[in-house]
Each structure stands twice: as structure tokens, then as C-alpha cells.
Amino acid sequence: MKIETAFVHPDEPAHxxxxxxxxxxxxxxxxxxxxxxxxxxxxxxxxxxxxxDFGPAANFANVTPLMMWSxxxxxxxxxxxxxxxxxxxxxWQDRAKAQQAExxxxxxxxxxxxxTAEYARRNRRTVKELERCRK
Numbered sequence: 001m002k003i004e005t006a007f008v009h010p011d012e013p014a015h016x017x018x019x020x021x022x023x024x025x026x027x028x029x030x031x032x033x034x035x036x037x038x039x040x041x042x043x044x045x046x047x048x049x050x051x052x053d054f055g056p057a058a059n060f061a062n063v064t065p066l067m068m069w070s071x072x073x074x075x076x077x078x079x080x081x082x083x084x085x086x087x088x089x090x091x092w093q094d095r096a097k098a099q100q101a102e103x104x105x106x107x108x109x110x111x112x113x114x115x116t117a118e119y120a121r122r123n124r125r126t127v128k129e130l131e132r133c134r135k
Contacts, residue, residue, distance in 0.1 A: 013074075014072070037051070041076065
């Protein structure tokens with residue numbers, strides 16, 4: 001059973017924080033991808049969750065989802081501050097896009113297949129001998 005709380009105090013010890021895109025219900029009952037932050041706090045002997053919706057997930061396309069565990073060592077404000085910093089830091093997403101743009105892995109593989117096919121076309125005897133050896 002999940003306990004939801006309507007509020008958390010910034011100085012309250014936090015059990016953890018998760019920030020990610022999540023499917024949430026819309027006003028008309030439909031489902032929407034939203035960027036959601038869930039802060040977990042200890043209330044009595046149970047863990048309660050406080051959820052904050054930051055808007056459409058498309059607005060946070062370059063943000064890396066975040067999950068931090070605290071076990072009461074940090075306050076809600078400290079975890080939220082770190083999450084805010086993460087929301088504005090797009091370094092890892094930008095780096096991944098740059099690496100994909102620079103990558104020649106697929107092009108190199110296509111060239112190798114074409115080169116092998118050309119070698120087989122030019123050296124039919126060698127290819128036939130290789131096929132005979134495999135059988």
C-alpha cells in the first residue's frame with residue numbers, strides 16, 4: 001500500500017527522491033507523459049510519497065532521470081536542490097548525442113559487408129573452395 005502525503009517540509013528528513021517521466025492521468029481521464037518528482041519521507045513507521053508534476057515530459061527531453069536514496073541522512077530541501085541542478089544539467093544527454101553523431105560504427109560495418117561482397121565477386125574460385133571446405 002502506497003501512502004501519499006499532501007505536503008512535505010523542506011527540513012524534514014527524506015528517505016529518497018525520484019524524478020522521471022511518468023504516465024499520469026489528464027483532466028479528461030486520458031493518460032499523458034509528464035515529468036514527475038516524487039519525494040519519499042518517513043511518516044510514523046511508514047514511507048509516504050509526495051508527488052510534484054512539472055509539466056509535459058517533452059519539455060524535459062534532455063534531462064536524465066534521477067533516483068537518489070537518502071535513508072534520512074539528507075533533508076527534502078537538499079534532495080530537491082540536487083534534482084533542480086540535474087534538471088538544468090544536460091551534459092550527459094548532449095554528450096550521448098555528440099557521440100552518436102561522431103560514430104562511424106554502422107557505416108564501417110556496411111562498408112565491410114560491401115568489401116566482402118566485392119572480394120567474393122572478384123575471387124569466385126577462392127570463395128567456392130572456401131564453401132567446399134565448410135561442407
